[in-house]
Structure formats: C-alpha cells, structure tokens
Amino acid sequence: MNSGGNPILSLVWTFALMSLFAVGGANAAIPEMHRIAVEVQHWLTDKQFADVYAISQLSPGPNVLIVTLIGYAAAGIPGALVATLAMCVPTAALAYCVSRLLTRSSQSRWPAIIQAALVPLSIGLMGASGLILALTSGRTWAALLVTAGAAVLAVATRLNPLWILVAGGVLGFAGVIG
Amino acid sequence: MPPSLIALFVAFAKMSLAGFGGVMVWARRGIVDEHRWMTAEEFNETFALCHFLPGPNIVNLSVVFGSRFRGIAGGIAAFTGLVGPPVVIVMILAVLYARFGEIEALRRILAGVSSAAVGLLISVVFRMMMPLLRKRDLVSLVVMAAVFVAIGLVRLPLPAVLLVAIPLSIAITFVRRRLVGP
Numbered sequence: 252m253n254s255g256g257n258p259i260l261s262l263v264w265t266f267a268l269m270s271l272f273a274v275g276g277a278n279a280a281i282p283e284m285h286r287i288a289v290e291v292q293h294w295l296t297d298k299q300f301a302d303v304y305a306i307s308q309l310s311p312g313p314n315v316l317i318v319t320l321i322g323y324a325a326a327g328i329p330g331a332l333v334a335t336l337a338m339c340v341p342t343a344a345l346a347y348c349v350s351r352l353l354t355r356s357s358q359s360r361w362p363a364i365i366q367a368a369l370v371p372l373s374i375g376l377m378g379a380s381g382l383i384l385a386l387t388s389g390r391t392w393a394a395l396l397v398t399a400g401a402a403v404l405a406v407a408t409r410l411n412p413l414w415i416l417v418a419g420g421v422l423g424f425a426g427v428i429g
Numbered sequence: 430m431p432p433s434l435i436a437l438f439v440a441f442a443k444m445s446l447a448g449f450g451g452v453m454v455w456a457r458r459g460i461v462d463e464h465r466w467m468t469a470e471e472f473n474e475t476f477a478l479c480h481f482l483p484g485p486n487i488v489n490l491s492v493v494f495g496s497r498f499r500g501i502a503g504g505i506a507a508f509t510g511l512v513g514p515p516v517v518i519v520m521i522l523a524v525l526y527a528r529f530g531e532i533e534a535l536r537r538i539l540a541g542v543s544s545a546a547v548g549l550l551i552s553v554v555f556r557m558m559m560p561l562l563r564k565r566d567l568v569s570l571v572v573m574a575a576v577f578v579a580i581g582l583v584r585l586p587l588p589a590v591l592l593v594a595i596p597l598s599i600a601i602t603f604v605r606r607r608l609v610g611p
Contacts, residue, residue, distance in 0.1 A: 269587070271484070272588050278550060283586070290584075302539045306539070308543075310519045311445065311515055312512070312516075313445065313488060313512065316516065316519045335512065339484070342482060343484070343504070347492050369481055369595070371561070371572040372572065372591070372598055374573045375577040375580070377557070378551075378581065379582075380581075381550045384547040398544045399548065404552075405548065405549050406552045416545050416549070418545060420542045420545075421541065
C-alpha cells in the first residue's frame with residue numbers, strides 16, 4: 252500500500268475504492284486523487300498532476316480519463332488500463348444492479364431524498380477540486396487571473412469550453428503565465 | 430426496435446469523441462434527439478439514477494442504457510464505445526507528454542490550458558450553487574461548505590469524510606422534509 256509495493260495492486264485498490272465513493276463524478280474525486288497520487292504514493296509531482304488534469308480536459312471523452320493518465324504515470328500502459336477499469340467497473344456494476352431493482356418501482360420517495368442530500372456534498376467536493384487544482388505548485392498570479400477569467404467567461408457566456416481551453420493554451424504559449 | 434450491440438458501441442463512441450469537457454450533453458442529443466432510443470422523460474429518469482450513484486455519471490449511464498436494451502452484453506458494448514476510443518487517444522497523449530513534457534513551450538501551453546481548465550471547473554461549481562443561493566437554502570450551503578473545508582483545506586481522506594457526511598446529509602434532508610410536510 253505504499254510506493255514500495257506493487258503499483259498495479261495499489262492502483263486497483265485505490266481506484267476501485269474511489270469509484271464507490273466518487274459522489275458527483277470524477278471531478279469531485281480530484282482532491283482524493285491528488286492526495287493519494289501526489290502526497291501518499293508519489294506517482295506524480297504536484298506540477299505533473301496539474302499537467303495531467305490539463306491533458307485530460309483537452310482530450311475528448313468522459314472526464315474519468317484523468318485516472319487513465321495517473322495509472323500511466325504509476326505503471327505505464329498496464330497501469331493506465333487497470334486504473335481506468337478499476338475506476339469504472341465497480342460503480343458500473345452497482346449502477347446495473349440498482350437500475351434492475353428500481354425499474355419502474357420508483358414509488359418510494361427515498362431516491363428523491365438521497366438525491367437531494369447528495370447535491371450539497373458534490374458541490375462541496377467539486378469546489379475543493381477547484382481549490383486544490385488552483386493551488387498546485389508553481390501557480391503565478393497571472394495563472395490565477397487566467398483561471399478567474401475562464402470561470403467568468405464560462406459562467407457569463409455560452410462559449411464552447413474547448414475555445415476557452417485553447418485561449419488558455421495560447422496565453423500560456425505567449426508566456427503570459429510565466 | 431432495440432439498437433444492436435454494434436449500434437450501441439458506435440453511438441457511444443461518437444458521443445464520447447464529440448464530448449470535449451463533458452459527454453452528457455452529447456449523450457442526450459444522441460440518445461433522445463438523433464436516435465430516439467428514449468423520450469426526454471426516460472432520459473431524465475435514467476440520468477437522475479446515474480447521478481445519485483457514485484462514480485463517473487456518464488459511465489453509469491452507458492451501462493444502464495446499454496443493458497436496458499441488450500442485457501449485460503449491451504451494457505458492455507456501450508461502455509466500451511464510451512471509454513475505449515478516448516482511452517487510446519489519451520494514452521497517446523500520455524506517451525507524448527512523457528517524451529516531450531519537459532520542452533519549455535509545451536510546458537507553458539499546458540500551464541495555460543490547465544489554468545483555464547480549472548476556471549471551467551469553478552464555473553460548473555458556481556452554476557450548481559445557483560439554485561441553492563436562489564432558494565436561500567442555508568442548511569445545504571453549510572453542509573456544502575463543511576465538505577469543502579474538510580476535503581479542500583484540512584485534506585481529510587474522502588471515504589472518512591463521506592462516511593460521516595452522507596448519513597448526516599440524508600438525515601438532515603429527511604427531517605427537513607418532515608418539518609415542511611408532504
């Protein structure tokens with residue numbers, strides 16, 4: 252269970268467990284990924300974690316792909332595949348079973364109560380993700396300004412998010428971020 | 430007519446590859462508007478179920494959706510379509526990053542992209558908070574802030590925090606609905 256052990260086993264255990272606790276999706280689990288991958292296991296540095304997040308956002312597909320990249324950093328291509336499956340399969344199996352149970356029997360009000368109860372938790376988790384990613388090492392004031400600008404643009408306009416990412420990349424390339 | 434396994438795979442691969450920064454919008458477009466495999470109501474019900482289950486929502490949706498038409502094989506076909514192609518792409522990017530990640534220009538570009546990406550995440554948080562703010566839902570805002578502090582500032586492990594927070598939040602919601610009445 253520490254960096255001296257078999258990384259494949261650590262990946263399976265880490266992400267299978269995280270899969271079942273990731274209320275609010277992969278983005279809500281980012282603080283936990285950061286804690287384990289950077290602080291506990293040292294699979295990546297703080298800076299690499301920020302890069303990996305950027306790459307996962309630049310790629311098409313579900314945002315669970317950050318897990319693929321963490322797995323790759325820990326144990327190459329087998330690590331990438333194992334981490335992705337570990338993050339997806341337990342919760343997918345659970346979803347399959349629950350949907351079988353619930354099909355057309357939604358008379359109970361418990362699903363609505365549970366759903367309402369989870370909303371503030373997932374917002375809090377995603378907020379923590381934003382904070383941790385914003386504070387990863389090496390962030391300058393200019394970088395925080397770009398972050399704030401992107402947030403305002405995304406809230407105030409219906410711009411395709413991809414263009415905001417591209418604009419960030421251009422600003423970075425121009426050396427604005429330092 | 431239920432979609433074939435190949436149709437499920439192809440449909441989810443398409444949605445996934447179109448989905449920069451979130452696949453859910455494309456999933457709705459593909460499933461409801463384009464293929465008419467579900468009505469908007471059925472889609473919302475399925476989405477709600479997948480949202481309150483843990484894990485990546487869209488992954489849950491692909492499995493639940495695929496299995497509704499073609500059993501377990503259908504779930505696997507939709508899941509593989511959703512995750513397979515982007516995983517290949519992202520692994521190619523990972524290899525390129527491992528090789529060229531230290532090049533100065535690339536470092537600067539990635540720093541810029543990641544700053545913007547964090548901004549996008551914060552905008553999602555803000556959008557999700559709006560209904561709570563509009564309703565002046567103080568209790569939910571306090572629960573939200575407590576989770577934010579425990580995970581973001583104190584850096585407690587996620588399972589420990591959720592083992593306390595989930596039952597607590599469900600109990601609070603239950604009691605509040607009781608007080609308000611049916």
